Amino acid sequence: MGLLQEKLSKFRLPQRFMEQGVYPYFREIDSHQDTEVIMDGKKVLMFGSNSYMGLTYDKRIIDAAIKATEKYGTGCAGSRLLNGTLDIHVQLEKELAKFIGKDEALCFSTGFTVNEGVIPQLVGRGDYIICDDRDHASIVDGRRLSFATQLKYKHNDMEALEKELQKCEPDAIKLIVVDSVFSMEGDLANLPEIIRLKKKYNATVYVDEAHGVGVFGKNGRGVCDHFGLTDEVDIIMGTFSKSLASIGGFVAADKDTINWLRHNARSYIFQASSTPAATAAAIEALHILETEPERQERLWEITNYALKRFRECGFEIGETESPIIPLYVRDTDKTFLVTKMAFDEGVFINPVIPPACAPQDTLVRFALMATHTKEQIDFAIDKLLKCFKELDLIK
16 A cells, blocks of 8 residues: 555544444435435435525526537537637626626636636735635635735634735735625625725725525625625626526626636636536526526525524524525534434435534534425424434524
């Protein structure tokens, strides 16, 4: 056995939880992703999905993906830079730019590779990246690839952000990168204050709208639109794998920024193009967002209902302001155990442990779709209350 294999063979933590029967990852789904899925041969209510609009099994989107596959084939066999640009890629970019409210947009094959490719191409030696300490892993990886000085501030602490800005050279480029909706805790970035500090310190603001698009703002334009700050935010990214029922991501900004990224972002120019099916699906989902505002209204109706019920039942749900509802457990073993217990009761939820959160903040993540019913929510909350009480997590 080589030294590398010897080192890796010592990683046995997953096996420990498997032996206990509470390993919660890579659970197989045997059906389409909806409010109810088939797992292990039984129906389970799905409260672990990012499909906020509930569109992943919409026939219009499926038909659009099939039609694109029949016309263009299953793949593009190359990168966007060379032979992999289709007319529908360009169409989607134009429609996204208009929808988000920026000059232009670029589409990537995944949302993760947007942050991974864009951030290190915006700042380099002598510049600064300032991040919220709960930013998504893709932001973390993106900043790690940059030669800029990297600074972090305590989650949503604007005094801490200002102190980091004060450390920067006044004439240097300062890029503030933040999630609009924090994907585990469900709370929002304090964009009004971030923009105030941007202006005070002559910084640039980059907002990750992965969990904001579809949920916040007019017709789901995101948190930047929700606060009326789209024009003040310099760069906006988002993903297709959540409200847009596909796979991929985009970045939207002014023409000069997009021109630079189009020719320099490595995960754009060296990565194979998004498939025709995924691209067409995202286009159709975007059209649905624009023409069916009732979906977003429905999502907020059930979100407010669920938030009220969780609070009434005594769950600790933190500062969430979104369809992402964290149920704090604050113990890794019990987080896995309550996930298993909930599944046995017919409710799928996601466990969140380090590095996705601090060790003292472990939780299970309860996420809503516009297609959930109040009856499904009531069933799930009643079952979760039972599980939490059995583990003495609620008195």
